Amino acid sequence: MIIYKKLRILSWGGISSMAWPAIVSAIASAIALVISGFALFQTHQNREQTKELFEEARKPYVIAYIQSQQIKKSLFWNLVIKNFGGTGTYITSVKANPSLSGEYIPLKNNPFSAMHHQLIAPGQSYKATIAVSENNTRNRNLPDKIKSLIVEGHSVDKINLSTTAFKLKIDLKDFDGTTHSETFDLDIGSALSLVTFFND
Known part of the structure; x- marks a missing residue:
């Protein structure tokens, strides 16, 4: 009974304090994934623009x-x-x-x-x-x-x-x-x- 009370004191909103590091880690991973995806998208866009500029420079005018x-x-x-x-x-x-x-x-x-x-x-x-x-x-x-x-x-x-x-x-x-x-x-x-x- 005493152990149960201690666990209730350490918990908040139904989530134990031991689960918080995992949640924070998951959120950080998700943010890192979004940033990485955006960086990859920007790199792809820059590569396409560079390719277009190169092709434009090679065109006859x-x-x-x-x-x-x-x-x-x-x-x-x-x-x-x-x-x-x-x-x-x-x-x-x-x-x-x-x-x-x-x-x-x-x-x-x-x-x-x-x-x-x-x-x-x-x-x-x-x-x-x-x-x-x-x-x-x-x-x-x-x-x-x-x-x-x-x-x-x-x-x-x-x-x-x-x-x-x-x-x-x-x-x-x-x-x-x-x-x-x-x-x-x-x-x-x-x-x-x-x-x-x-x-x-």
Whole structure:
């Protein structure tokens, strides 16, 4: 009877004091398991993100842009296609809308319209002159839209291109067979405003 009373004094809520260490240990194990699971999940997520970043860095990034080149009193406008990515790809077609035409464009649509399966390696670019601006008269042959962009005190005679603004669509095929397209809005008129011309 005395032993029973002593056990009742040592117990709390029906749990003996001898069971507490086991309960605390079980709770600590459960918490450790949850933390370990979370850490494993985070490690997996980080690994997936690193893999995605690595794959993104290896992708081809083909960009088209307008580049100007000053030679004496003339500006040569070049259409440039460059791969800024980490791997090569194939250019399967290049189309301009509206179609480009001018003295410096030998092909029907644009200077790159003959590209049907052309490799472009990382860092490689293709460049072709599509127009020439000359500043030897007082802007007599330019549209008002372009005249307004010319730096005051400077002049450009003409841009011998049928249109100054156009969309360029480039179709690509990667080494794994994946196909995709990139479209760029290009405007020689906008680029013209960034160029300072020689005084007459």
